[in-house]
Amino acid sequence: MSDIRVVVVDDHQIVRDGLVALLGNLDDVEVVGSASDGREALHVVAHASPDVVVMDIQMPQLDGIEATRFVTGRHPGVRVVMLTMNEDDETILAALRAGASGYLLKGSGADEVQTAIRAAAGGGMVFGATLAGRIAGFFATATAAPATPEEPFPDLSDRERTVLHLLAAGRSNDDIAAELYVSSKTVRNTVSAIYAKLHAAGRAEAIIKAREAGYGRDESH
Numbered sequence: 001m002s003d004i005r006v007v008v009v010d011d012h013q014i015v016r017d018g019l020v021a022l023l024g025n026l027d028d029v030e031v032v033g034s035a036s037d038g039r040e041a042l043h044v045v046a047h048a049s050p051d052v053v054v055m056d057i058q059m060p061q062l063d064g065i066e067a068t069r070f071v072t073g074r075h076p077g078v079r080v081v082m083l084t085m086n087e088d089d090e091t092i093l094a095a096l097r098a099g100a101s102g103y104l105l106k107g108s109g110a111d112e113v114q115t116a117i118r119a120a121a122g123g124g125m126v127f128g129a130t131l132a133g134r135i136a137g138f139f140a141t142a143t144a145a146p147a148t149p150e151e152p153f154p155d156l157s158d159r160e161r162t163v164l165h166l167l168a169a170g171r172s173n174d175d176i177a178a179e180l181y182v183s184s185k186t187v188r189n190t191v192s193a194i195y196a197k198l199h200a201a202g203r204a205e206a207i208i209k210a211r212e213a214g215y216g217r218d219e220s221h
Contacts (some may be wrong), residue, residue: 004051
């Protein structure tokens with residue numbers, strides 16, 4: 001398996017250099033670039049073609065949420081993990097709707113950061129231990145919303161509906177591939193098509209929309 005290509009984005013050099021050193025020591029990770037603000041990050045991502053971007057939020061030029069929206073919009077295969085001091089609900093939800101695949105606080109341990117990067121690269125979503133309950137609450141609220149009486153998402157194919165159900169149930173791309181006996185690339189392409197048809201910026205927003213429509217509440221959909 002090839003190394004996970006990572007770009008680190010943070011406006012504090014000591015934090016940026018520390019993350020680059022930490023991740024550079026991992027056997028399965030290759031740091032392919034770094035940036036000191038969101039605008040620079042867009043250029044680095046375009047040239048370095050990473051699998052995962054570790055992104056701060058409060059930065060000059062272009063903040064991390066807007067940068068994440070640009071990255072996930074222009075490069076659907078790139079995953080973004082937020083690493084920030086900011087833990088208010090509004091910011092967390094904004095990051096998820098922008099397409100972030102994970103959200104960690106800067107007090108997180110090295111193992112937690114490593115786990116999040118690996119999970120994001122595999123198509124999953126990871127949140128810091130102190131945030132997990134609140135994130136689950138966001139999704140539970142979406143789940144509690146009544147489903148529409150008509151068949152939701154009429155533009156989706158049968159295969160896309162199946163994949164969306166598994167996404168809403170919290171399954172990673174690799175899990176979905178194994179369950180459906182297809183390649184991970186096929187799942188990634190299907191997920192990208194789902195995002196486009198749902199007008200979702202990323203995985204989190206697609207899950208919220210799917211659960212509001214009644215998907216993911218059981219495994220037998």
